Amino acid sequence: MPYPKIGNMAPAFSLKDQDGNTVSLKDFKGKSPVAIFFYPKALTPGCTVQACGIRDSKKDFEKRKVVVLGISPDPVARLPKFIEKHDLNFPLLSDEDHAVADKYGCWGMKKFMGKEFMGLIRTTYIIGKDGRLLKVMDKFKTKTHHGDLLAELDELGI
Numbered sequence: 001m002p003y004p005k006i007g008n009m010a011p012a013f014s015l016k017d018q019d020g021n022t023v024s025l026k027d028f029k030g031k032s033p034v035a036i037f038f039y040p041k042a043l044t045p046g047c048t049v050q051a052c053g054i055r056d057s058k059k060d061f062e063k064r065k066v067v068v069l070g071i072s073p074d075p076v077a078r079l080p081k082f083i084e085k086h087d088l089n090f091p092l093l094s095d096e097d098h099a100v101a102d103k104y105g106c107w108g109m110k111k112f113m114g115k116e117f118m119g120l121i122r123t124t125y126i127i128g129k130d131g132r133l134l135k136v137m138d139k140f141k142t143k144t145h146h147g148d149l150l151a152e153l154d155e156l157g158i
Contacts, residue, residue, distance in 0.1 A: 003105040003123075003136045010034075010127040011103035015071065015093040018079035023069070023093055029131045032067045033158050035149055037124040038106045042074045042082035042092070046142045050122075053146035055088050060150050064158050071095050073120055106138075124149060126156065 101107035
């Protein structure tokens with residue numbers, strides 16, 4: 001499935017966070033740019049490195065007034081464990097049926113250890129205060145993701 005088109009309104013969503021509260025993209029419209037990073041599975045090595053990079057860069061995102069949201073197909077019950085174990089300081093959202101990942105074009109065929117399967121393709125989206133999609137990032141390393149995201153925000157003037 002293709003990614004949403006840059007310049008179009010980002011696909012709307014409402015998902016439960018780690019505390020069971022509903023978070024909607026519309027909550028941020030007119031207030032803050034939003035960076036959404038889709039990650040495959042909480043408490044796994046690559047996702048932990050990626051999330052900890054975001055955690056450690058929180059002040060840089062706050063300076064830009066950017067809200068960062070992590071979305072995975074994990075059930076809500078798994079998310080608090082990830083936050084507590086790694087002292088994460090941003091919301092994690094549960095997309096268990098991968099409906100939001102489908103809308104964003106990041107649910108598809110993957111290869112891992114010689115096997116092919118459907119799964120979440122690690123992708124980050126930058127959405128402007130007006131709700132329009134500004135950037136799709138799908139080529140980055142988990143270790144440098146936070147820095148790459150900050151560089152993209154700089155390039156966009158955010």
